[in-house]
Amino acid sequence: MVLIGVKLINMKFTKQNVKEWFDYKDGKLYWKQRPANQIKVGTEAGCLNSYGYCRVRFKGHEYMIHRLVWLWHGKDLIDGLQIDHINQIKTDNRIENLRQVDVSTNKLNNKAVYVSYCKTKDCWKAYGPAVYRKQKWIGYFKTKREAEEAVRLCLEAASAV
Numbered sequence: 001m002v003l004i005g006v007k008l009i010n011m012k013f014t015k016q017n018v019k020e021w022f023d024y025k026d027g028k029l030y031w032k033q034r035p036a037n038q039i040k041v042g043t044e045a046g047c048l049n050s051y052g053y054c055r056v057r058f059k060g061h062e063y064m065i066h067r068l069v070w071l072w073h074g075k076d077l078i079d080g081l082q083i084d085h086i087n088q089i090k091t092d093n094r095i096e097n098l099r100q101v102d103v104s105t106n107k108l109n110n111k112a113v114y115v116s117y118c119k120t121k122d123c124w125k126a127y128g129p130a131v132y133r134k135q136k137w138i139g140y141f142k143t144k145r146e147a148e149e150a151v152r153l154c155l156e157a158a159s160a161v
Helices: 065-072 103-108 144-160
Strands: 002-004 007-009 022-025 028-031 054-058 061-064 082-085 098-101 115-118 123-131 134-141
Touching (some): 054 065, 065 082, 123 144
Antiparallel strands (some): 022 028, 054 061
8 A cells, every 4th residue: 555645545556557666577577666775676576475476565465476477568467367377387477488367277287286195095196176166086096106197187188178
């Protein structure tokens, strides 16, 4: 929020004003203006959050760098859609690596969370992508490789639909 007189105004980045505050180069944003005394013009904006995504704090709000990069390139953020990292590297915010997709498509690109080890049964569990917030159960497997192959086949079948 920005303090103007005694009135608080929400400051949100738009595709019009994001270029006033940032320069873009190779997936990174650099400050064009000083947002705070301790930050110099030309320094890289943002740091990693606990989920491994690059984010920046500005005027009391937290913004994900990949969303700001999307706006910086003049693209609209459509309600209900997410910005997906195509190569699954959360810190790779090059515009060529970003796409706007629905939640289901975004989850199809996340293969890492679908296999886990089950100590009690001494085997590997495999899950498919969540559909309507319900995780799809695939089954138990003796090896991690078998479980990952089952997930791969499930993801391919889901993306073919």
